[in-house]
Amino acid sequence: MAKRLIFNAFAMNSVSHVYHGLWRRDDTAQVRFNDLSTWIEVAKIAERGRFDALFFADIIGVDPVYKGSWDTFLTETVQIPVNDSFTLVAALVGATENLGLTFTSSILQAHPFDLARKVSTLDHLSKGRVGWNIVTSVSHNAAQNFGFDRIVPHDERYRWAHEYVDVVYKLWEGSWDEDALVEDRQRNFYADPGKVHRIFHESERYKVLGPHLTTPSPQRTPVLFQAGSSKAGRAFAAKNAEGTFIVSKNPDGARRLVNEVRGQVAAAGRDPHDLLFIQGMAFVVGSTEEEAQRKARNLAEDISLDGLAAHISRDLGVDLGLLDPDRPIDEAEIEGVQGLVRVFQEAHPGQRPTVRDLASAYALNAQVIGTPEQIADQLELWRDAGIDGVNVIYHTLPGSFAEFADHVMPVLRQRGLAQQDYAPGTYRERLFQGRGPRINERHPAARYRGAFTPARAAA
Numbered sequence: 039m040a041k042r043l044i045f046n047a048f049a050m051n052s053v054s055h056v057y058h059g060l061w062r063r064d065d066t067a068q069v070r071f072n073d074l075s076t077w078i079e080v081a082k083i084a085e086r087g088r089f090d091a092l093f094f095a096d097i098i099g100v101d102p103v104y105k106g107s108w109d110t111f112l113t114e115t116v117q118i119p120v121n122d123s124f125t126l127v128a129a130l131v132g133a134t135e136n137l138g139l140t141f142t143s144s145i146l147q148a149h150p151f152d153l154a155r156k157v158s159t160l161d162h163l164s165k166g167r168v169g170w171n172i173v174t175s176v177s178h179n180a181a182q183n184f185g186f187d188r189i190v191p192h193d194e195r196y197r198w199a200h201e202y203v204d205v206v207y208k209l210w211e212g213s214w215d216e217d218a219l220v221e222d223r224q225r226n227f228y229a230d231p232g233k234v235h236r237i238f239h240e241s242e243r244y245k246v247l248g249p250h251l252t253t254p255s256p257q258r259t260p261v262l263f264q265a266g267s268s269k270a271g272r273a274f275a276a277k278n279a280e281g282t283f284i285v286s287k288n289p290d291g292a293r294r295l296v297n298e299v300r301g302q303v304a305a306a307g308r309d310p311h312d313l314l315f316i317q318g319m320a321f322v323v324g325s326t327e328e329e330a331q332r333k334a335r336n337l338a339e340d341i342s343l344d345g346l347a348a349h350i351s352r353d354l355g356v357d358l359g360l361l362d363p364d365r366p367i368d369e370a371e372i373e374g375v376q377g378l379v380r381v382f383q384e385a386h387p388g389q390r391p392t393v394r395d396l397a398s399a400y401a402l403n404a405q406v407i408g409t410p411e412q413i414a415d416q417l418e419l420w421r422d423a424g425i426d427g428v429n430v431i432y433h434t435l436p437g438s439f440a441e442f443a444d445h446v447m448p449v450l451r452q453r454g455l456a457q458q459d460y461a462p463g464t465y466r467e468r469l470f471q472g473r474g475p476r477i478n479e480r481h482p483a484a485r486y487r488g489a490f491t492p493a494r495a496a497a
C-alpha cells in the first residue's frame with residue numbers, strides 16, 4: 039500500500055500567520071489568540087481530525103523592512119504581536135492526548151542547557167509528544183534583541199546551530215544512562231550516581247558541565263524539525279533533522295527537491311527516509327467545486343496585499359514597499375528577488391510579474407481549492423512526488439482546520455492518504471512506524487549514548 043501522509047495543523051501564537059488581512063472577518067477567532075480556549079479548541083479539532091501534530095512557528099524580532107518602517111507589520115498585524123510558542127505548547131499538553139506538539143525555538147533565544155531541560159520536562163508531561171523546530175532567525179532585530187548589533191552572518195548561524203544541537207544531544211542522550219533511575223524505596227536508592235554523568239562540553243560559545251537535571255523522557259531527544267533551504271540549511275537538515283518544511287510550487291518542484299536532499303541525507307550517513315518532507319499547503323473546501331471557488335474568491339477579497347507584501351519583504355530582506363506596485367519587478371534589479379521572479383515565471387510563462395502579482399502569488403502558494411475528492415486527487419499527486427506530509431495553513435481559525443478535519447480527512451482516510459487512528463506510543467513512533475521512541479542510531483545524537491560513563495570518558 040502507498041504510504042499515508044502526515045498532517046500538521048500549522049499556526050503561530052499570533053493574530054495573523056500567513057493569510058494577512060483575514061483576521062478582520064467575523065468567521066475567525068484570530069484576534070482571540072491571547073485566550074487559551076481558542077487554542078484548546080484548535081487542538082481538539084486537530085485531534086478529532088487525527089492530525090499528527092499542531093505545529094507553531096515563531097519569531098523573536100520584527101524588522102522595519104516595509105516602506106522603510108515596521109508600521110505595516112503593526113497596523114496589519116503581520117506576525118506581531120506574537121507570543122511564545124513553547125509556553126503555548128506546554129499549556130496544550132493537558133488538553134490533548136495523542137496530538138504531537140511542535141514549538142519553534144531559535145538558537146539565539148535560549149541557552150541550550152535551559153532549552154534541553156524545558157523540553158525534557160514537557161516530553162515527560164506529554165508522554166513523548168514534543169517536537170522542536172530548530173531555527174536560526176533571519177532577522178536583524180532578533181539579533182539585536184539578544185545582544186548583537188546586527189544579524190550574525192548566514193553560514194555562521196548554521197555553524198552556531200551545529201554547536202547548539204551538540205550540547206542538547208549530549209544532555210538528552212548521554213547524561214543519564216538508561217538504567218540510572220532505580221526508584222528502590224526499600225534500599226533508599228532513587229537514582230544511581232554512577233549512571234548520571236557530567237557532559238564536560240566546551241566549544242566556542244558554550245561551556246556546559248552537566249549533568250542534565252531531568253531523567254530520560256519518553257523520546258529523550260524531541261522530534262527535530264528544520265526549514266532552511268540554503269546550502270548550509272540543507273546540510274544542517276540532512277545531518278540533524280527528522281522533518282523538514284518545504285514550500286514547493288508544484289509536485290514536480292517537490293520531487294526535485296526531495297530527491298536532491300534525500301541524497302544529502304544518505305551522504306550524511308543516514309537512511310534517506312530518516313528525513314520527512316512536509317509541504318506547506320492551504321485548502322478551500324466546498325461541497326461542489328463552484329462553492330469552493332466562491333469561498334476562495336470571498337477570502338481573496340479580504341486578503342491584504344500590503345500585509346502580504348510586508349511579509350514577503352521580510353522573508354526576502356528586500357523592501358517591496360519602496361517599489362511601484364504596478365511596475366514589473368524585473369526592472370528593479372534586486373538580486374534577492376530574482377529567484378522568486380523565476381519561480382513565478384515558471385508558473386506563469388511569458389508574463390512579467392509586478393510587485394502586486396508577486397505578493398498575491400506568494401499567498402496563493404500551493405493552495406488547493408475544491409471538493410474533498412478533488413483535494414484528495416491533488417494530494418495523491420504530491421504524495422507520489424515523494425513528499426511525506428503537509429503543513430495545513432489556515433485562512434480562518436479554527437474554521438479552516440475544522441473543515442479539513444471533518445470533510446477532507448474522512449476522504450483521505452478512505453484512500454489511505456491519512457492515518458486511520460493514532461498508533462500507540464510517542465510522537466516519533468507515530469511518524470516512523472515500526473521504530474522505537476528514541477532517535478535512531480544513525481543520527482548524530484545517538485553517538486552520545488553511553489559516551490560519558492567513567493570508562494568511556496577516560497578512554
Ligand SMILES: Cc1cc2nc3c(=O)[nH]c(=O)nc-3n(C[C@H](O)[C@H](O)[C@H](O)COP(=O)(O)O)c2cc1C
Pocket residue numbers: 094095096097098142144172173174175176192264265266267268269270271272283284285318
Ligand atoms: C515552512 C517554513 C516555516 C518556517 N518557520 C520559521 C519560524 O517559525 N521561525 C523562523 O524564525 N524561521 C522560520 N522559517 C525560516 C527558516 O527557518 C530559515 O531561516 C529560512 O528558510 C532561511 O534559511 P536558509 O537560509 O537556510 O534558506 C521557516 C521557513 C519555512 C520554509
